[in-house]
Amino acid sequence: MGRLDFARCALLECVLRERGAVDWIAVGLSVDVPAGTVVPRRVNDTDMAIWCSAAGKLHAWGDRCPHRGMRLSHGFVRGETLSCIYHGWQYGMDGTCSYIPAHPQLEPPKTICARSYACNEQDQMIWVALAPTQAKTPDAEGRRPVRSLEITLPVAKVAEGLGHPMSSLMVLGGVYDLAVALQPSTQHSCVLHAFAGADQERKQVSRHLEKMRAELESADA
Amino acid sequence: MILYDYILSASCYQVRLMAALLGQPLTTRAVNFHPAKEHKSPEMLKLNPKGTLPVLQDGDLVLTESAEILRYLTRDTPDWRGQDEVWLSFAAALNGSIGTARLHDILSYDADIDAVRRAGVQHLRQLEAHLVEQRFDGMIFLTGHTPTIADIACFPTTALAPDGGVSLDVYPSIRLWMRAIRSLPGFIEMPGIHRLHELEAAP
Amino acid sequence: MREAVDDHWYPVGLLSGLEDTRKTLLLGREIAVGRNGAGVFVRDAAGRALPTVARFGHLWTSPGQPTRDLFTIPEADTPGRQLVDVGSVRVKCSPLRAVENFLDIAHFPFVHTDILGAEPHTEVERYQVDIREEVDEVWATEVKFFQPQAARSAEGGIKTEYMYRVPAPTCAVLYKTCPPRPGEWDVITLFVQPLTEEWCEVWPWMALYDDQSTMAEMVSFQQMIFMQDRSILENQIPRKLPLDPGMEVPTQADMTSVAYRRWLKRIGYTYGAQLVAA
Numbered sequence: 084m085g086r087l088d089f090a091r092c093a094l095l096e097c098v099l100r101e102r103g104a105v106d107w108i109a110v111g112l113s114v115d116v117p118a119g120t121v122v123p124r125r126v127n128d129t130d131m132a133i134w135c136s137a138a139g140k141l142h143a144w145g146d147r148c149p150h151r152g153m154r155l156s157h158g159f160v161r162g163e164t165l166s167c168i169y170h171g172w173q174y175g176m177d178g179t180c181s182y183i184p185a186h187p188q189l190e191p192p193k194t195i196c197a198r199s200y201a202c203n204e205q206d207q208m209i210w211v212a213l214a215p216t217q218a219k220t221p222d223a224e225g226r227r228p229v230r231s232l233e234i235t236l237p238v239a240k241v242a243e244g245l246g247h248p249m250s251s252l253m254v255l256g257g258v259y260d261l262a263v264a265l266q267p268s269t270q271h272s273c274v275l276h277a278f279a280g281a282d283q284e285r286k287q288v289s290r291h292l293e294k295m296r297a298e299l300e301s302a303d304a
Numbered sequence: 305m306i307l308y309d310y311i312l313s314a315s316c317y318q319v320r321l322m323a324a325l326l327g328q329p330l331t332t333r334a335v336n337f338h339p340a341k342e343h344k345s346p347e348m349l350k351l352n353p354k355g356t357l358p359v360l361q362d363g364d365l366v367l368t369e370s371a372e373i374l375r376y377l378t379r380d381t382p383d384w385r386g387q388d389e390v391w392l393s394f395a396a397a398l399n400g401s402i403g404t405a406r407l408h409d410i411l412s413y414d415a416d417i418d419a420v421r422r423a424g425v426q427h428l429r430q431l432e433a434h435l436v437e438q439r440f441d442g443m444i445f446l447t448g449h450t451p452t453i454a455d456i457a458c459f460p461t462t463a464l465a466p467d468g469g470v471s472l473d474v475y476p477s478i479r480l481w482m483r484a485i486r487s488l489p490g491f492i493e494m495p496g497i498h499r500l501h502e503l504e505a506a507p
Numbered sequence: 508m509r510e511a512v513d514d515h516w517y518p519v520g521l522l523s524g525l526e527d528t529r530k531t532l533l534l535g536r537e538i539a540v541g542r543n544g545a546g547v548f549v550r551d552a553a554g555r556a557l558p559t560v561a562r563f564g565h566l567w568t569s570p571g572q573p574t575r576d577l578f579t580i581p582e583a584d585t586p587g588r589q590l591v592d593v594g595s596v597r598v599k600c601s602p603l604r605a606v607e608n609f610l611d612i613a614h615f616p617f618v619h620t621d622i623l624g625a626e627p628h629t630e631v632e633r634y635q636v637d638i639r640e641e642v643d644e645v646w647a648t649e650v651k652f653f654q655p656q657a658a659r660s661a662e663g664g665i666k667t668e669y670m671y672r673v674p675a676p677t678c679a680v681l682y683k684t685c686p687p688r689p690g691e692w693d694v695i696t697l698f699v700q701p702l703t704e705e706w707c708e709v710w711p712w713m714a715l716y717d718d719q720s721t722m723a724e725m726v727s728f729q730q731m732i733f734m735q736d737r738s739i740l741e742n743q744i745p746r747k748l749p750l751d752p753g754m755e756v757p758t759q760a761d762m763t764s765v766a767y768r769r770w771l772k773r774i775g776y777t778y779g780a781q782l783v784a785a
Binding site: 309310311312333334335336338339340342409410411412466467469495496498499501504507 | 593594731737
């Protein structure tokens with residue numbers, strides 16, 4: 084990263100902080116991205132490929148192969164590498180291209196590189212940060228992740244509907260011991276990732292979340 | 305057994321996939337559904353007056369409903385049967401929503417595209433909610449630990465949803481369920497549903 | 508003088524499929540295509556008749572003033588070939604992305620696995636590419652690639668030879684070695700109707716020497732291949748084709764694509780292209 088780019092990122096971070104934006108954004112449950120798989124995620128209109136290597140190492144990359152712009156989330160994981168489905172270009176842990184099948188003898192230039200983002204796993208939830216951050220990933224205080232649901236409302240509407248100021252992890256009052264993390268995906272939709280107390284019946288919680296979503300969406304309609 | 309087949313049809317693929325997973329030999333006869341509309345030709349109408357595909361012919365027997373064909377193929381393999389009735393009709397509903405959106409987007413069929421996509425999203429949400437609960441119970445398939453015709457009936461249209469502009473990105477349990485089906489021994493692909501390259505060793 | 512985007516010929520329908528009037532888009536504008544007592548017609552939104560050419564099983568039109576005749580494919584006229592109307596498929600991508608993908612062989616092992624290519628036979632050997640000024644076309648020759656099953660009769664893999672030709676910005680012609688007739692080339696084309704800059708209707712067409720397959724089998728094969736490509740084309744970012752270097756990274760295997768992009772830029776064909784912001 085050039086000095087100027089770094090300065091830009093730092094500036095962006097300040098702006099985001101002032102607006103009350105969050106450092107770490109939940110993008111999914113660890114069990115939903117098991118070893119050897121890759122999934123697409125959209126975070127604030129940024130397309131990401133989240134993948135987990137055979138050894139269990141998680142990565143969050145820009146969802147675009149530098150070669151011909153194909154989404155890397157359509158690709159495949161072999162061992163500790165992610166390959167693009169289009170031409171099989173293979174990328175190693177550091178994001179640089181390690182193998183181009185059309186030219187098996189060629190050592191790819193180090194400049195061919197997927198964009199990578201900070202990615203952390205905590206409380207069996209995957210968190211990413213769009214800009215460098217010193218903040219710690221939120222603590223779910225012993226709650227376990229239950230599931231993720233898309234809500235076709237802007238993230239601010241959902242936070243408002245839940246009666247909470249936007250933060251990385253919001254503890255909700257109510258019948259169930261629930262905490263939710265909201266992933267802003269597009270201008271019009273977000274994904275809710277829910278945690279519940281370890282003693283909570285997950286099927287009941289899941290049905291409760293379905294109902295909550297239906298209420299939020301119909302209140303807006 | 306002869307399958308009168310159209311390569312891009314999700315319902316024909318159901319039959320090809322089921323036969324492949326069972327290891328049953330199947331002879332396919334390509335029908336020029338698009339652009340020649342051969343499924344409405346006099347020869348095909350004689351075989352199936354409804355003028356639809358798939359058509360399965362086994363000796364004198366002719367079957368023209370996908371669900372019926374799946375039941376017929378698995379008549380001697382009880383492992384592949386379960387509480388499937390409700391899912392066979394759900395598969396038909398998926399075909400009406402997501403399947404219609406796909407025909408609209410690929411082959412320019414008439415449809416109220418926003419309405420069928422909205423209905424498709426509701427269907428996918430139902431499927432996801434069910435699969436979430438299955439996974440809580442340690443099961444990945446629709447009706448249990450092993451796949452049944454319920455899974456094979458619902459899989460093709462679901463997996464082809466992006467063809468009709470309906471994203472599958474936000475359904476983690478559906479994605480893992482599809483992956484489990486794609487990992488089954490004998491799995492075959494169709495255009496729009498590719499194989500798992502990761503299952504083959506790197507050269 | 509160079510032709511403007513409007514002055515090129517575009518495919519808008521299958522001659523065998525023209526019945527009543529069909530409304531469609533061409534370069535973002537509505538047109539009506541059909542057949543009546545007087546023959547085939549294309550009209551613009553104002554009802555003005557647009558010029559037409561019937562060739563390669565398709566109806567072609569142009570919203571502008573074409574200065575040249577539609578290109579020809581002399582090889583396709585040799586007797587004994589099966590002329591295959593593959594029919595159209597709509598794709599949400601730039602018409603130029605659809606053409607570029609058609610010119611690419613390195614994706615065969617991953618997108619058309621076990622049909623047009625297979626691991627570990629992924630290497631693309633050096634081939635010849637040139638922009639033929641005298642005809643204003645892009646050509647790639649001596650393209651060779653391992654094909655697992657070249658024909659239904661072929662056992663095991665063989666090295667297949669290809670030639671690629673871009674006779675117009677949204678059309679490409681592939682000449683491919685023809686197992687039953689050594690020395691002849693099968694002709695496989697991709698004609699693209701630009702609906703908008705990011706949405707197209709693709710009309711593949713073929714002229715093959717094939718005495719074994721039924722027409723339905725040949726249509727089915729080509730629709731299968733193209734639909735495998737469609738899932739790639741709808742997932743490239745950006746949807747438009749970047750013409751300036753920097754946004755995407757080509758290698759030697761992409762020489763045809765590099766020449767195609769360079770040629771588009773040179774002739775000023777930027778409909779469906781992304782140019783670096785000035």
